Amino acid sequence: MKLLILCEKPDAKRSFEKALGGTTGFFNGNYFQIVASHGHLLTLDEPANQVSASLKPKYADWSNINYLPWNLNDFAWRKVFKTDNDRATFNYIEQASFDKDAIVIATDNDPSGEGDVLGWEIVNALDWKGKVYRIRFADETPKGIIKSLTNWEDATEQFKQPIYLAGLARQRFDYASMQYSRMALYFARQANYSPATLRLGRLKSVILNKIYLQTKAINEYVKKAVL
Numbered sequence: 001m002k003l004l005i006l007c008e009k010p011d012a013k014r015s016f017e018k019a020l021g022g023t024t025g026f027f028n029g030n031y032f033q034i035v036a037s038h039g040h041l042l043t044l045d046e047p048a049n050q051v052s053a054s055l056k057p058k059y060a061d062w063s064n065i066n067y068l069p070w071n072l073n074d075f076a077w078r079k080v081f082k083t084d085n086d087r088a089t090f091n092y093i094e095q096a097s098f099d100k101d102a103i104v105i106a107t108d109n110d111p112s113g114e115g116d117v118l119g120w121e122i123v124n125a126l127d128w129k130g131k132v133y134r135i136r137f138a139d140e141t142p143k144g145i146i147k148s149l150t151n152w153e154d155a156t157e158q159f160k161q162p163i164y165l166a167g168l169a170r171q172r173f174d175y176a177s178m179q180y181s182r183m184a185l186y187f188a189r190q191a192n193y194s195p196a197t198l199r200l201g202r203l204k205s206v207i208l209n210k211i212y213l214q215t216k217a218i219n220e221y222v223k224k225a226v227l
Helices: 010-020 053-060 084-097 114-125 142-149 162-176 178-190 203-219
Strands: 002-007 024-027 030-036 042-044 079-081 102-106 131-134
Touching: 002 010, 002 084, 002 114, 010 030, 010 142, 030 084, 042 114, 079 084, 084 114, 102 114, 114 131, 114 162, 162 178
Parallel strands: 002 030, 002 102, 102 131
Antiparallel strands: 024 030, 042 079
């Protein structure tokens, strides 16, 4: 069997090359080729590009509070390449996949499932129809990598992978929370405040920063005598 081993980033690819003795070769009777992404190559498209033509005006308009909250069932959850460089990296991975029988997702084993989401984004963009395996390694030492490759999981049924589904839910929740940061901006302006446009996307990032600053102020408070 010919395997395409998909790493998350170039550093990880170098660790796999060290463990397996090169970019290509044989392991346990299977031919392998190692390739690497450089993190997420794709991102969720803008809200207006996720919906049908009749709904585009609604999802493109951020000035009308009556259009919120979103109905997430309207979304296609379409992903696009972030940059031309990301597209070029994908093209190199796609070229390497042409003669392979299976893809081995060898991205990071994040508790959040982000590594699984990253790997499947690429597999899906390839429109891959073959087998998919998932390996999970505690570290990138040769011993850890070899152990993971001898204990791979058949992950071909994408939507039966619990860690992937957890990561997908987190990613979509983060994306959906964009509407609340913009809603907060709307109400702040209605109250005659002039905040800068929230570019963080997720309102929780702003809230956490406010909590941090308030906690810092409390911890640094010095009581002064009133004369």
